[in-house]
Structures are given as C-alpha cells and as structure tokens.
Amino acid sequence: MRHIISLLMENEAGALSRVAGLFSARGYNIESLTVAPTEDPTLSRMTIVTSGSDSVIEQIIKQLNKLIDVVKVLDLNDGKYIERELMLVKVKATGAFREEMKRMCDIFRGRIIDVADGTFTIELTGSGHKLDAFLEGLGQTAILETVRTGASGIGRGDRILKV
Amino acid sequence: MADSAHPHQITGAEIVIRCLDQENVQYVFGYPGGAVLHIYDAIYKQDHFKHILVRHEQAAVHAADAFARATGEVGVALVTSGPGATNAITGIATAYMDSIPLVVISGQVPVPAIGLDAFQEVDMVGITRPCVKHNFLVKDVKDIASTIKKAFHIAKTGRPGPVVVDIPKDITAHKTEFIYPDTVEMRSYNPVTKGHSGQIKKAIKLLMEAKRPMVYTGGGVVLGDASEAMVKLVKALGVPVTNTLMGLGGYPSTDKQFVGMLGMHGTYEANMAMQECDVLLAVGARFDDRVIGNPNHFYSKDRTIIHVDIDPSSISKRVKVHVPIVGEVKSVLAEMNELVAAEPPQPSAALKAWWAQIDAWRGKLCLSYDKSSSLIKPQYVIEKLWEVTKGEAYVTSDVGQHQMWAAQYYKFDKPRRWINSGGLGTMGVGLPYAMGCQFADPSAQVACVTGEGSIQMNIQELSTCKQYHLPIKIILLNNRYLGMVRQWQEFFYENRYSESYMDSLPDFVKLAESYGHVGMNIEKPADVEGALSDAFAMKDRLVFMNFITDQKENVFPMIEAGKGLSEMILSQNIDAEDL
Numbered sequence: 245m246r247h248i249i250s251l252l253m254e255n256e257a258g259a260l261s262r263v264a265g266l267f268s269a270r271g272y273n274i275e276s277l278t279v280a281p282t283e284d285p286t287l288s289r290m291t292i293v294t295s296g297s298d299s300v301i302e303q304i305i306k307q308l309n310k311l312i313d314v315v316k317v318l319d320l321n322d323g324k325y326i327e328r329e330l331m332l333v334k335v336k337a338t339g340a341f342r343e344e345m346k347r348m349c350d351i352f353r354g355r356i357i358d359v360a361d362g363t364f365t366i367e368l369t370g371s372g373h374k375l376d377a378f379l380e381g382l383g384q385t386a387i388l389e390t391v392r393t394g395a396s397g398i399g400r401g402d403r404i405l406k407v
Numbered sequence: 408m409a410d411s412a413h414p415h416q417i418t419g420a421e422i423v424i425r426c427l428d429q430e431n432v433q434y435v436f437g438y439p440g441g442a443v444l445h446i447y448d449a450i451y452k453q454d455h456f457k458h459i460l461v462r463h464e465q466a467a468v469h470a471a472d473a474f475a476r477a478t479g480e481v482g483v484a485l486v487t488s489g490p491g492a493t494n495a496i497t498g499i500a501t502a503y504m505d506s507i508p509l510v511v512i513s514g515q516v517p518v519p520a521i522g523l524d525a526f527q528e529v530d531m532v533g534i535t536r537p538c539v540k541h542n543f544l545v546k547d548v549k550d551i552a553s554t555i556k557k558a559f560h561i562a563k564t565g566r567p568g569p570v571v572v573d574i575p576k577d578i579t580a581h582k583t584e585f586i587y588p589d590t591v592e593m594r595s596y597n598p599v600t601k602g603h604s605g606q607i608k609k610a611i612k613l614l615m616e617a618k619r620p621m622v623y624t625g626g627g628v629v630l631g632d633a634s635e636a637m638v639k640l641v642k643a644l645g646v647p648v649t650n651t652l653m654g655l656g657g658y659p660s661t662d663k664q665f666v667g668m669l670g671m672h673g674t675y676e677a678n679m680a681m682q683e684c685d686v687l688l689a690v691g692a693r694f695d696d697r698v699i700g701n702p703n704h705f706y707s708k709d710r711t712i713i714h715v716d717i718d719p720s721s722i723s724k725r726v727k728v729h730v731p732i733v734g735e736v737k738s739v740l741a742e743m744n745e746l747v748a749a750e751p752p753q754p755s756a757a758l759k760a761w762w763a764q765i766d767a768w769r770g771k772l773c774l775s776y777d778k779s780s781s782l783i784k785p786q787y788v789i790e791k792l793w794e795v796t797k798g799e800a801y802v803t804s805d806v807g808q809h810q811m812w813a814a815q816y817y818k819f820d821k822p823r824r825w826i827n828s829g830g831l832g833t834m835g836v837g838l839p840y841a842m843g844c845q846f847a848d849p850s851a852q853v854a855c856v857t858g859e860g861s862i863q864m865n866i867q868e869l870s871t872c873k874q875y876h877l878p879i880k881i882i883l884l885n886n887r888y889l890g891m892v893r894q895w896q897e898f899f900y901e902n903r904y905s906e907s908y909m910d911s912l913p914d915f916v917k918l919a920e921s922y923g924h925v926g927m928n929i930e931k932p933a934d935v936e937g938a939l940s941d942a943f944a945m946k947d948r949l950v951f952m953n954f955i956t957d958q959k960e961n962v963f964p965m966i967e968a969g970k971g972l973s974e975m976i977l978s979q980n981i982d983a984e985d986l
Binding site for chain 2: 258315
C-alpha cells in the first residue's frame with residue numbers, strides 16, 4: 245500500500261543522504277521524496293512517498309527513527325491528511341492549441357505563469373491523481389516539458405508534526 | 408600550546424587528545440599518516456593514554472573493537488585519510504554488525520581541498536554511512552570537543568555501534584579554547600531505557616503458564632551486562648536456555664539448564680527446543696538467518712514469542728513477535744526478576760515432561776566425534792584448550808569451521824570471553840581481536856583459535872604482538888583447506904573443491920620465529936594436551952601452535968541455508984532415523 249511519511253530532521257549536511265541511503269540499502273521503494281527547511285532553520289521537513297506491506301512500512305518507520313539526525317517521524321496514513329503536489333508544464337500554444345490549453349488550464353484551476361510566442365507554462369497544484377489527469381487531458385502532442393515536486397503532506401485538523 | 412595573545416587557546420590536535428583523556432581512554436589503536444600528523448605530534452607530547460601502533464589500519468579497528476567487547480568500554484582507533492580510512496572500513500563494518508561501541512577518528516584532507524580529488528582524499532562520511540551508527544565531519548575547530556563528546560555518547564548508549572569522526576588536517580592546526588561539555592543534549596536521539604511494565608507483566612504471566620517454555624539470548628545480554636540478571640531469571644523459572652553465537656557466555660555453558668548454542672551449527676537439543684517450545688523469551692537477539700533458518704518453517708509450529716531488545720527495529724523484523732518489549736535488557740530483566748520473586752513459580756508436571764523431552768534430545772550426543780582417529784580432530788584441540796585454560800581464557804576466533812568448533816566445544820561460563828565476528832563474519836579478526844583482549848586484561852590467558860586461511864589475512868600483526876610483548880596463544884587448526892567453503896562444496900557442489908585448497912603455506916614455526924615468537928608443530932593427537940600445557944606455561948611469550956588436523960572433518964550439526972531448525976544434518980556417527 246502507498247504511504248506518505250513525514251519527518252523532521254536536523255538541517256545538517258548529509259542528512260538527506262542518510263535517508264536516501266537507508267532506502268536504497270534496505271531495498272525500500274521511494275516514489276518521491278521532497279525536502280526543505282522549516283520555519284525553524286535548524287530543522288528540515290521531508291515527505292517520502294513509499295509503498296510496501298504493513299511489515300515493510302513498520303520497518304521503514306523504525307529504521308527512519310533510528311537515524312540519529314531524524315527528530316520525528318509520522319506516517320500520515322495513520323490518520324486524516326492532505327496531500328499536494330506542484331507541477332509546471334510547458335505546452336505548445338500555437339494556433340488552435342492556444343485556446344485549448346487556456347481552457348484546459350481553467351478547468352483544472354491551473355495558472356498560466358509564462359507566455360511566449362508558441363508556448364505557455366502552466367502551474368498546477370493538487371493530488372498526484374489530479375496532476376496525472378491533467379497530463380492525460382493535455383495529450384502527449386501538446387506537452388513539451390513537465391516538472392513535478394513530488395508530494396507534500398500535512399495532517400488534518402489538530403494532527404501536528406512539530407518538535 | 409598556549410600563545411601569549413590567547414592564553415587558553417590550544418590546537419585542534421591537542422583538543423582531540425584532551426577529549427580522549429576526558430573520556431578516560433586508555434588505549435588508542437592507530438597508524439599515522441599525512442592528514443593526522445598534527446594529532447600524532449600531540450600524541451608524542453602527552454601521557455594520558457597509550458597509542459598502540461598496529462601494522463594495518465584494519466587491525467587497529469579490530470583491536471579497538473575487541474577491547475570494547477572485553478571491557479564494555481568504548482574502543483578507539485585513529486587512522487589517516489584516504490587509504491588509512493578505507494583500510495578501516497572492514498573493521499568498522501564488523502563492529503557495526505555486532506553492535507560494538509567504537510569511536511574511529513579519521514584524518515581528512517584540509518577543508519579547502521575537500522572535493523578536489525586531493526592526495527589521499529576519500530569521502531569518509533559517505534563511504535562509512537551504511538556501516539556506522541553515526542558519523543561526523545568536523546569543519547570548525549570549535550566543534551571538535553562537542554562532536555567527540557557526542558560520538559562517545561552515541562557509541563555507547565542505546566544499541567551500541569561505531570561512530571566515525573572525520574577531521575580535516577587544517578582543523579587540527581587551528582586554535583581555540585578547550586571546553587568539554589558535561590552532558591549531551593540531542594533532541595533527535597533519546598534511546599529508550601526502561602521497558603513497558605504492562606508488557607513485562609504479561610511476559611512473566613505467559614512464561615509462568617507455559618508448558619514448554621524456552622529462553623533464547625543473544626549478544627544484547629553480553630553487551631548490556633545483563634548476564635547476572637539473566638541467570639537469576641532462568642534459574643527462578645527453571646526453564647531451558649540457549650545462546651546465540653554472539654550470546655555465548657551470557658549464560659554459563661556448564662550449567663545444566665543450558666542446552667548449547669542454537670542455529671546453523673547449534674546443538675540438536677537447542678534447535679529442537681526452539682522449534683517445539685510454546686512460549687519463547689528472546690532477549691537481546693534478532694532471529695537472524697543463521698539462527699532460526701527459514702522463518703516460514705519456524706512458523707509451522709505455534710508459539711508465543713516475547714522479545715526484549717533495546718532496538719525497536721530488531722523487533723518483528725524477520726519474525727512476527729507477540730509481546731514486544733523495548734528497553735535495556737538489564738533493566739527489563741531486573742523488573743522480571745522482581746515479579747518472579749514476588750510470586751515464585753510452582754514446579755509443574757508440564758515443565759517436568761518438557762525437560763524429559765529435552766533430555767531425550769540431549770541423548771543424541773550431537774557433538775560426539777570420532778575419538779579413535781590417528782589424525783588430530785579439531786574438536787579435540789578445543790576440548791583440551793578448555794581443560795588447559797580451565798575455561799577461563801579469552802578466546803578469539805576468525806571465521807569458518809574453527810570458529811564453529813570453538814563455539815561448540817569451549818564452554819564459556821562468563822560473558823565477554825568469547826570474541827568473534829558473528830554478524831559480518833570477517834576472516835582476519837582473530838589475531839587483532841586477541842591483541843585487544845590482551846590489552847584489556849594483560850595478565851589473562853588469551854587464545855586465538857584460527858585457520859590457515861584466516862590467520863594469513865592479518866598475520867602482519869605478529870609484529871605488533873612482538874613490539875608490545877603480548878603473550879597470545881595462537882591455536883591454528885591447520886587443515887590445508889578453507890574448511891567451511893570445502894564443507895559446503897562437499898555437501899552442495901558434489902565435491903568440486905573450487906579454489907578452497909590452501910597451497911604454498913608458509914612454515915608457520917619459522918614464520919613465528921622470524922617475528923621473535925615461539926612456534927610449534929603438533930601432528931599427533933597424543934601431543935595435543937602436552938603442547939597446549941607447554942604453550943600456556945610460557946606466560947610471557949606468544950606461542951604460535953600449528954595443529955595439523957584432519958582435512959576432511961566437518962562441522963555438525965548443520966542446518967542447510969534456507970532450511971528449518973528441526974531439519975538438521977547430523978554427523979554420520981549419530982543415529983538419524985527419527986529426524
């Protein structure tokens with residue numbers, strides 16, 4: 245099953261490689277991994293999307309907790325959570341494509357953030373499924389380039405991951 | 408030294424020395440080189456600890472590792488950058504697999520040269536990351552003291568392990584004031600100590616009500632100094648107990664409740680009792696593949712498993728556990744002992760029947776071997792070693808058949824006396840391990856049980872032994888084969904002995920003599936005991952004993968890789984009809 249694991253870790257050189265190394269050394273899947281400092285610059289927050297049986301996920305959580313730099317680990321799937329991913333897509337915007345791209349962007353509530361002679365760059369936020377659906381809707385011929393951040397997640401209501 | 412403008416400032420190298428002094432380090436095992444020259448200069452000027460100059464960095468780490476295993480203190484090794492650092496890796500990985508507390512200080516190229524492929528540069532933090540508990544690169548002289556303090560704290564608390572501190576050369580020349588922190592505060596690292604009381608109560612209830620209880624203990628009992636508490640609990644419950652390879656000595660081997668080592672080369676009675684028990688208490692052990700074999704076969708019998716371990720990730724990793732207890736084994740066992748003392752168990756008919764079953768299994772005499780042979784049997788050498796040393800020696804081993812025979816036939820009654828590489832299975836540890844033990848306990852008898860393959864992997868340390876007058880006794884079981892490889896080739900590769908014959912062996916007696924030691928060749932069974940007595944009587948000499956043993960002897964019992972605990976192959980001498 246797919247799990248989103250959030251963790252807080254010391255914002256130190258090499259901390260990311262400890263997490264990435266753990267996943268590769270133990271053969272765990274990584275669908276995506278995002279990391280950035282938090283409002284407290286000594287801490288980084290990481291979101292890892294992974295998949296595995298219950299026992300594998302249990303081991304992943306335990307092994308992450310064992311890393312000395314990791315302060316807290318939360319499996320978002322243990323409760324209610326919100327998940328978002330940001331995508332930038334550069335699309336063909338010539339002739340009939342120009343109107344079509346604008347319309348698709350509106351339907352998916354994206355924003356055109358760069359306009360050039362023959363291209364638009366669209367910004368879209370949502371769940372991974374929504375981004376997939378958008379790409380499918382655009383069609384291969386329209387897409388020139390895509391970049392996705394991977395998922396970020398946060399617990400709903402008073403589920404808070406903080407030191 | 409302090410200069411006049413900043414009277415309290417000392418160099419990074421001097422800070423390293425002062426830190427080691429603050430940690431009460433007695434010995435540093437190491438080898439100098441360019442990146443650690445400032446530190447070696449500071450060593451020259453100090454008398455806080457003794458530096459032991461090995462002949463290869465791998466041996467420095469192994470010796471520090473054995474010192475830690477024998478004493479319970481943190482072992483310390485010092486190596487230079489680049490090849491010095493990479494030579495240390497096998498030692499670090501060995502300690503990591505067996506959870507041994509070590510601090511390894513490595514030199515690094517100067518900070519401005521890092522990343523430029525400088526002479527003797529290697530990314531030590533990167534290369535050791537998968538085989539350390541933690542590692543640090545120190546980039547400011549002001550951070551040396553706090554980092555070393557943290558390194559010792561991390562190495563010895565929780566589940567112990569090796570910690571690497573990589574220090575660039577320029578940092579060891581910079582100056583600052585020396586302030587050693589009294590305590591370590593780390594929001595990200597707070598290992599659990601006390602077990603959950605509710606779970607502990609539940610565990611004791613299960614053990615008291617069990618019909619076929621069994622206790623299985625590992626390296627955690629030895630490393631956690633919990634042997635005494637373990638004995639008390641097992642005695643009070645009146646239950647059978649087995650030790651893993653790493654756990655030997657955690658429970659006295661000569662006690663009647665001890666059923667021997669379990670696992671791939673464990674005793675018949677230990678493996679059968681593991682398979683057939685209805686309640687299993689596992690303490691400081693991790694159900695690894697060499698211990699319980701195939702987990703699916705293990706599941707084929709129902710049993711309730713209680714697992715006590717300091718490391719949550721060891722619990723339910725290979726085998727699903729019913730009552731997990733995370734905590735220091737010593738504290739958990741103390742709490743268990745209190746509960747048992749408050750309500751001592753009554754002798755039950757079921758337990759009596761269980762012991763009758765175990766005694767029947769014992770009746771197989773699974774460790775018997777041919778005593779009428781005209782060749783020296785390796786098992787016989789170990790039995791005589793046990794007699795001659797009265798069971799009190801530190802016994803180190805390398806890896807292979809001789810290791811298994813040492814584990815099976817030397818009856819360890821005390822913890823921290825059996826020193827071997829269980830997890831990584833590192834050939835070449837035996838001699839440096841013996842060095843570490845001899846430094847840990849200078850007047851003790853130290854025996855290194857080895858093979859002609861393993862001993863040659865760190866034989867250069869005979870020179871170190873001479874320099875520091877280490878009276879180690881090397882028990883070489885020389886069968887001219889990489890014996891365990893040969894055994895597998897005999898059993899599973901139709902006798903195709905691919906590259907397992909050891910040709911062109913040196914004359915070990917002359918070799919030992921050329922290093923300034925005593926060498927002995929022993930070729931007849933009748934000479935074994937006398938030779939051992941003579942060797943151990945030479946209290947101030949290293950004696951290298953070359954026992955020419957039966958080439959074709961195999962280790963039994965044996966569980967083939969991937970098979971289950973009750974699927975043992977026994978020696979041909981033993982009746983196997985009801986297996």
